[in-house]
Amino acid sequence: SQELEQSPQSLIVQEGKNLTINCTSSKTLYGLYWYKQKYGEGLIFLMMLQKGGEEKSHEKITAKLDEKKQQSSLHITASQPSHAGIYLCGADSQGSSNDMRFGAGTRLTVKP
């Protein structure tokens, strides 16, 4: 089965700083999704990447898919306390299992 490894597991940054979270797959990536989760809440869909080299932005969050490295990165520019939470990557599984696999998540704390 496809495994997704996220790094770092947790991150503490000062408000205003930039940061990057990585998601590496053990298998070829065909569709990669980024989600954000706040404590006690569900996952909020941020963006979807479909092709190698694709880059998408949502407000101050940019995600990129590197097909060759089987990796996606999520970059936050000028972090704010509102960016705090757990970021998870998800990827389409191959075959007919209809199961999206998820990384374990990266916990982000932004200090004011």
Add this chain to the structure above:
Amino acid sequence: DAGITQSPRHKVTETGTPVTLRCHQTENHRYMYWYRQDPGHGLRLIHYSYGVKDTDKGEVSDGYSVSRSKTEDFLLTLESATSSQTSVYFCAISDGPTGHNSPLHFGNGTRLTVT
């Protein structure tokens, strides 16, 4: 936000009792999913549905059953709850099957404690 409502939001139950969790959507999406989220295991698929009365097992289906009698409702039943089923349960929906670039949209979860 996608119109997904999970009920109840919190539940405490005793070992051996049956429990049913409900997911209701207003998006008319064909696909619905039940995941559980546990520390150290992340999100794991329990069951999913690809249409009314059409369901299939996921990675961790033992001890769980599901039913979907209407497009908008997907029920998850623990036939005889065990302490290992203490978890946070999430319902998700999508307008296409995963593997076809269809993002999942999640409910706010049900926190279940089995004592």
